[in-house]
Amino acid sequence: MNPIEKNIIEVLELENLPREEAEEILIRTGAVIYENVLLRVMETMTEKDQDDFEKILDNEGKPEEIFSFLKERVKDFEKIVKEESEKFKNKTSNIMDQIGG
């Protein structure tokens, strides 16, 4: 396992899962954070940006195209990602810490 992946798994306490399950959880977690990020960025876009974004989506853009686009057109995109990521982890930690042993 590469160090990055290992660390995420540790942060999310996924070390008790088989690798495939841990990866699946990571992808789902990413999806939820992506949902949150999109909720914030969507309305900050101008109409033109929205149209351009839609074109990329309609062409089934690759991840790097989408993220580069968002970084270029959305002010503080990286900050938004960071905030949403931390918010998610704090919330998760708060809830999960109260469950079980």
Add this chain to the structure above:
Amino acid sequence: MAKDKFSKIKTDPESLAKGLSNLIKAKLENTENIPDLTKKEKTYKAGESVEWEINKPTERDDAFQKAEKIVDFKEEGEKEREINEKKEKERKRLANEFKKALRNKDKEKIRDLYIRSAGIKEPDPFELAKQRVLDNIEKNTEENFKNFDEKIDAAYDRTEKVAKEVEEKFNKQIQDLKNKIDSGFKEPKTEKERTIEEDLNHKRTEYAEGYKKFLADRKKEASWYLNLSRKIFGSKIKEEDTPKFLKDLEQEYEKATILFGKKMYAEKEEELKGNQVYMKIAKTGEKNLIGGPSDEEVKAELKRYKANEIFTKIIIEEQSKLNALKVENLPVKEKALWKKALDLYSKQWFDESKSKIKWKNRAAKIAVTTLLTTGIVAFAPSGASLGAGALASYAGTKLARGIAGSITGQTANQIFEYSTKAYNWLFNKKTSTERRAEQEKELAKIFAEDSFDTSFAKNKKEYSEIIERERKAKRERLITKSLITLAAGGLASYGMGSLAHGLSPEQANINENLTQRPNIHTGNTPVNHEQLQNQNIQNETIGKINSNETSAIKTEEIKNIPKGTTPEGPKIKTEFKIEEVKISSKGAIQTIENLKEKIRTDYPDISKAPASVQEFMRTNSTEEAIKLGFYNPNSPSESAMLLKGSTLGFDEHGNLTVHDIKTGKDSILIQGEGNKPRIEQYHGQMFDSDQNTHNIDNNIPDDQNPYALPPQEDALNNNAIEQNNINTQSEYAVPQQEDAIVNSESMISPEIKINQTYSENINYLFGDKNVLWENLKDSHAPNLTADKMINYSITDGTNEDTKKLVNYLNKLHEVTGLNPIEKTLINPAETNSEYILRAIQKASEMGELDKVKL
């Protein structure tokens, strides 16, 4: 006149251009004619119009497009009306057929109608709203054409507004209806009455509603400030800006989430510990674990369960549900974009079966996940490498605590380096093709599959073993129960050897059968009763968890197990595992897919699976469905039909078996023995799924609503699968017909259920003795009314039919507390049929319908 203009616009957009040009000229003339304007103002206004005409062609183009769309809407509206008329006719026809079928008690017909109506959908509120606006536009076409662009904009605004209103109203009605159906038409539950899950749903909705209100208030307050309202979503809402009511709602929602998670955890713990079998030594009071998972294994499995199932349920799924509610507050366009972006993420990027992206390495996948789950790249300056300060900053975050605890300097630098590379690859689109290829190569190297350590594989193996042990423990527990029952009946010596030495699933099966035939030799080592009794140790076998009530195997005497014995079961033949899935309402292909998924999990190394399983895994699921006879594309009745609750799975001999819950029979479809599995096709009931294509109208009264048809069969509908596959491209799409099939039981109206219960009960009481019931049911003869019949004294000589009716009337009274209405000066006494029907209705209102069913 109005129609002509629309028609012209549609066929010749140029004429619209001319029309608009004339309009502008007219504007200029009008401006000239306005006496109150100064010359300067007139010139300015004319110039403004001319400028609009000359310099802003895109606006004009937009106007054309909007005009065309309006015409499209209109035509769509007309088509919709035509379709609705046809649907209305079809619905009426179905409703009549249904009523007739009910009258005739034609169950086959009722089932057939049910299937045909299962695909019914609600009308699209947006279409309704559009139609309303278009109707208005049509009425005022002349006026609209004079002020074309303004009117178009206004019409669009109005469409959006009305559509939203209609949608909200419609959704509320649907939700209210669903709530009523869910609650069996009872009053909404109070907080105390709600289950933990219901409470969670309730609190989530409350929080989402509160959030919506908060946004609306914020927008209202900010409306004076130019365009500020558009920024509300994008900005992070500060803690101090969040009103108390919203914080309270969020807190309540979070509490409900935690409570639900705790419930899941406790239930799992109970389940796992329930599989532990302990033996108590009467003399010493000591308890020994003789079967099921050890405490450590329970602990490990609980950790896994928490990290996966609980996390998924209460964090991932909850957040998604909440976001889906929140996104409803976005304007239509943004909402559609949001959904589209998510769809791309989940279906194209990460669902490899559908993805067009070839993940030659896992770099991109990990880069995206890394970015989102850690925010790690947020510290990287745009397109540049991370500086020492950034790394220090990163290391100090809460996020990095896990890293700081276990990774030393060198590895942290590696993380730093890898994340920078992932970042550059993901964000730096201006990189040259060559450089990009290099970057991908580097990432491939870093994230190469073979760089993964094997700790997970180890965990995976352990996990499989735990599951296997759980299964085994369940069997052992069952057998222990059976044996103890036998022991209590004087057969104490039977089978104790098996219990003491653990049982394989195969042995368990044998012994389960033998518990029915205790005199047959088990083939296990015979038990020396005398010797065992001489040991004179009275042991007690108990289920550890919830020993107050759930363990059925406590305090029974077992005399044959030496003190301190810790049985070792025979080695499990892991290559023969029991795999089973429920028949999916989404069809045969989905069921096969589900089974394959399970097999993939349970057989990390598929080469160790039986030949039949391997063959099954190699075959395409659609082909498999055809081979097994679940799907026959050449037949009009192409899809197999099985009751909900039926299962498909491999048994411990590698046979693929379908269990039909309706008949209670197992049919072997693939014989697992030998190297070449033999296939037997499914020969059960088939049906034509093409008949399931009608739509619903919620205006139909309940008693005519074809949705309310009662059969409970789930179809292995392969067409439904195809539809579902299409539908899964958007998780927000309208539920397809297979959902309707699954949910239809809950959609049956209480009236239908009451009538069904009544008919079935009468059928049960009188069978084919129609004449007898005809004479009894509406009789006002002095001794045959319900109030007399209910008090009828049953003696040995009483006729069986009379006994049954009298008993049933009394049962109705016991359940509902209702007495038959006695004769008065004005009204006759209640007849038997009247009383029975009234009492069943009452039972239904009380939620006790099942208690009055015969």
